[in-house]
Amino acid sequence: MKEQKEMRTTRYINRGLTAILFTVLSLNLTFGQEIVDKIVAKVDNHIILKSEIEQAYAGFLSSGEAANFTGDARCYILEQIIETKLMLAMSELDSVDVDAGRVDYELQMRMQNIIAQVGSERAIQEAYGKSIDQLMEELRPNIEEQLKIGAQEENILSSVTVTPAEIRKFFNNIPKDSLPLFNTEFEIGTIIKKPVPNEAEVQKVKDQLMKIRERAMKGENFEVLAIENSQGPSGPDGGNLGMAKRGQFDPSYEAGALALKPGEISMPIVSSFGIHLIQLIEKRGNEFNSRHILITPKPTQQDIQKTSDLLDSLRTLILSDSITFAATAKQYSDDEGTKVNGGFLSGQFGTNRIPSDALDPTMFFIIDEMKEGDISKPEIIDMPDGSKAVQIIYYKSKIGPHKANMTDDYEKLKAATLGMKKAQKRSEYIKEKMKEVYVMVDPEFNRCGITNN
DSSP, X not given: OHHHHHHHHHHHHHTTTOOOOOOTTSOOOOTTOOOOOOEEEEETTEEEEHHHHHHHHHHHHTSTTGGGOOSOHHHHHHHHHHHHHHHHHHHHHTTOOOOHHHHHHHHHHHHHHHHHHHSOHHHHHHHHSSOHHHHXXXXXXXXXXXXXXXXXXXXXXXXXXXXXXXXXXXXXXSOGGGOXXXXXXXXXXXXXXXXXXXXXXXXXXXXXXXXXXXXXXXXXXXXXXXXHHOOSTTGGGXXXXXXEETTSSOHHHHHHHHTSOTTOBOOOEEETTEEEEEEEEEEETTEXXXXXXXXXXXXXXXXXXHHHHHHHHHHHHHHTTSSOHHHHHHHHOOOHHHHTTTTBOOOGGGOSEEEGGGSOHHHHHHHTTSOTTOBOOOEEEEOTTSOEEEEEEEEEEEEOSEEOOTTTXXXXXXXXXXXXXXXXXXXXXXXXXXXXXXXXXXXXXXGGOOOOO
16 A cells, blocks of 8 residues: 555656546547437536546547556546546536636637647538538536636635645655656746838738729629638638627737627728738627728848847847846747746746656757757747748756655655645545435446445
């Protein structure tokens, strides 16, 4: 038993404090597929279907966890789903409220990820026979449930803290021959700046859109013009964006659309995505339906060089200690993923240390030619959307392979200690609430030892 406890303790560090998690509450895009199903468990008013277990089990078998898992995986999955349903039931009893704007934001992000994986909105529509709006409405209840569960867990666990003494005790309880070995880690910062198109290029796009607008005003079909001219992802679908609530789109786009009457076409409107012609289709309470033609001005080589010169001057100031890299990144970087962290890539446990095997190969080869403390010269890079940007890289430090210790790995040990305390508190909470909330489990899963009440 002691060895098992020590192995579990070590695993908290090695695996980032996470148990085997399954995406049982995420939407599986299997629309139109008939499944012979039945209810296998019920938690308060929430049911669990056999198909949920089987979908999660299939995902488990294809994961790297299956090879090392001992025990009844379906029982483990059912137990995990029951716990999430219990959290959902308690969130409702405790009147946990989720902001509609947050649900909309998460919904948009999830749908963007699905579109990126499938390839396009049209591909999704052809594959599943449903519009993006229909798919989003089917996703909405799942997203709202996930956010409620997260909020409930946050309410329960937010007060959990650890002291330095607890961290040291946690570390000392790990057998010396079981201390995890960490690979080489790097602290790396980056500043990415997108060139701003000059006014002449912006005006050129506005003039182009005005000519398209004139064609539409003379009777040409707006959707056909969007298919022919729009550079946005909705272009192939005639620029149609579907019904949307206020607050979902870029403020400039939304203001321009809502200023129109149904059927009207706007003048060119500048947003963070480019320049639009907008046609309002309808307004319905707090929602509106619109279509648009988007063209994004492209920076010239001179614009790119101007951005490169700016980053080069900032690099000189940082190297002369006139300004810190973190302050520069927060002020100038256009990379939203890193600027809030002072430009540094985020690693595990809230640190800025990235394991070598998790580092992007391109980044690795760049820093391989640098010394600690160096900042690379500005380099033009290709962004995921095909646009150009300029980047500088700060190679702050390198930590060689080592066994876990209190000096180099304090933040990791702190996170591991905190994670274990939170897991214990969550387990105690679940055990207590299982006595209060109605739980029914089908006899098929009696072997799992989950108590009916």
